[in-house]
Amino acid sequence: MKLSVVGSGYVGTTIAACFADLGHEVTAIDIDQSVVDSLNRGEAAIHEPGLDELLADHVGDRLTATTDYSAITDTEVTFLALPTPSNKDGSIDTSIILAAAEAVGEALANKTDRHLVVTKSTVTPGTTQTEIAPAVREAAGDRSKRISFGMNPEFLREGTAVDDFLDPDKIVLGTEAGDEWGVDTLDAVFAPLVEQTGAPVVRTGIREAEMIKYANNAFLATKISLINELGNICKEYGVDAYEVADAVGLDDRIGEQFLRSGVGWGGSCFPKDVAAIIAAARQQGYEPELLSAAVGVNDRQPGRLVDLLTSHVDPAGKRIAVLGLAFKPDTDDIRNSRAIPLIQSLLDQGASVVAYDPVAADNMRENYPDIEYADSAAAALDDADGALVVTDWPEFADLDGEFDEMASPVVVDGRRIIERRDGIIYEGLTW
Numbered sequence: 001m002k003l004s005v006v007g008s009g010y011v012g013t014t015i016a017a018c019f020a021d022l023g024h025e026v027t028a029i030d031i032d033q034s035v036v037d038s039l040n041r042g043e044a045a046i047h048e049p050g051l052d053e054l055l056a057d058h059v060g061d062r063l064t065a066t067t068d069y070s071a072i073t074d075t076e077v078t079f080l081a082l083p084t085p086s087n088k089d090g091s092i093d094t095s096i097i098l099a100a101a102e103a104v105g106e107a108l109a110n111k112t113d114r115h116l117v118v119t120k121s122t123v124t125p126g127t128t129q130t131e132i133a134p135a136v137r138e139a140a141g142d143r144s145k146r147i148s149f150g151m152n153p154e155f156l157r158e159g160t161a162v163d164d165f166l167d168p169d170k171i172v173l174g175t176e177a178g179d180e181w182g183v184d185t186l187d188a189v190f191a192p193l194v195e196q197t198g199a200p201v202v203r204t205g206i207r208e209a210e211m212i213k214y215a216n217n218a219f220l221a222t223k224i225s226l227i228n229e230l231g232n233i234c235k236e237y238g239v240d241a242y243e244v245a246d247a248v249g250l251d252d253r254i255g256e257q258f259l260r261s262g263v264g265w266g267g268s269c270f271p272k273d274v275a276a277i278i279a280a281a282r283q284q285g286y287e288p289e290l291l292s293a294a295v296g297v298n299d300r301q302p303g304r305l306v307d308l309l310t311s312h313v314d315p316a317g318k319r320i321a322v323l324g325l326a327f328k329p330d331t332d333d334i335r336n337s338r339a340i341p342l343i344q345s346l347l348d349q350g351a352s353v354v355a356y357d358p359v360a361a362d363n364m365r366e367n368y369p370d371i372e373y374a375d376s377a378a379a380a381l382d383d384a385d386g387a388l389v390v391t392d393w394p395e396f397a398d399l400d401g402e403f404d405e406m407a408s409p410v411v412v413d414g415r416r417i418i419e420r421r422d423g424i425i426y427e428g429l430t431w
Ligand SMILES: NC(=O)c1ccc[n+]([C@@H]2O[C@H](COP(=O)([O-])OP(=O)(O)OC[C@H]3O[C@@H](n4cnc5c(N)ncnc54)[C@H](O)[C@@H]3O)[C@@H](O)[C@H]2O)c1
Pocket: 006, 007, 008, 009, 010, 011, 012, 029, 030, 031, 032, 035, 081, 082, 083, 084, 096, 099, 100, 120, 121, 122, 123, 154, 155, 156, 157, 158, 268, 269
């Protein structure tokens, strides 16, 4: 099939490359010329394992990128993978996706065949039908009756995006009631993936598909906050929260995943999406107390990490190493990284911060241009008076003699990645 994907960020680039890998002809559309140029060179503008290999296989053949929306008319289905950032009250700002929807509609004004527009972005229930569809339809004018709408939430994780997309736990396809052409067309897009993986397909309504995405993320974020809360209690008792979590996770009803306690959840999704569903619930007149508490626990974890550091060393005037800047390993994404409140807190206390991350330093430099960035964990630790471990990059697990070069070997581990050993003053956040 011929598909177009509007927005070539973490989601858009991944799904465009994966759809091409599944045999579709894909046109990626982005307003940023440098993103388009980079894609057409076969290079992703983001760091995501496996993506460059897929681009190398398919760019120039089944995958091309352009800034020209008119390319949509030559495709059957358009996926909208645009950002849906937070407003100040946590609700989603739909201005970017609506601007793109309008541009899609303008392009479709020149198309005679039927077309399916699918929301891939995370949007609150009702957004596709009450905001996106009207924006597309109004711009498409007389052609608007030939346009169907769908919603296909994305569950990929950064760092494992390609594998997650190509081996999903589920595929959720939301379409409008009675739109058999829409159902069949969306089914056809995913048929090669379903055939390849046997993944369960959930066929549902558009509002339900929109809500499933928020329910998924709210559940996972709350699960982490719950294990963090229990971990904080464990720490008070001197009990190892990881031993507790390992045992608790053996219960099938709980499951072993997302029970790693530590400095909390960051990234472009959990904080934004939990805030959005809280704001949406409030707009409907419902106060979601449990979700607010999950945010509260998450907001407190970085402060607890700094408190553990200051219980051993006063950061004022001291060189403090921050190991890990990305919100999780295997990505260069620093959106809502726990490193941000930690660096800010250290700077507020007069510390001299030296940061290290294998791939995310350049992105963090835009937020904090004046702190020192080391080329390696060893260089960051050299002569430091304390270290905070913020991201569980596998290379940190190999650190050992590097700690001996610290001026004072206080190591506060926010991700349980450092080996506790003689010669360092080790503090785990929940263990
Ligand atoms: N990042 C994830 O892991 C993830 C996973 C699942 C769902 N989501 C959701 O997917 C959506 C996209 O997220 P993302 O992280 O890929 O965003 P992103 O910020 O990485 O990328 C967005 C891209 O859209 C482009 N863009 C902006 N306005 C445009 C326009 N008018 N026309 C064409 N292109 C335009 C930007 O240049 C950018 O390349 C969000 O709703 C997000 O919540 C994200």
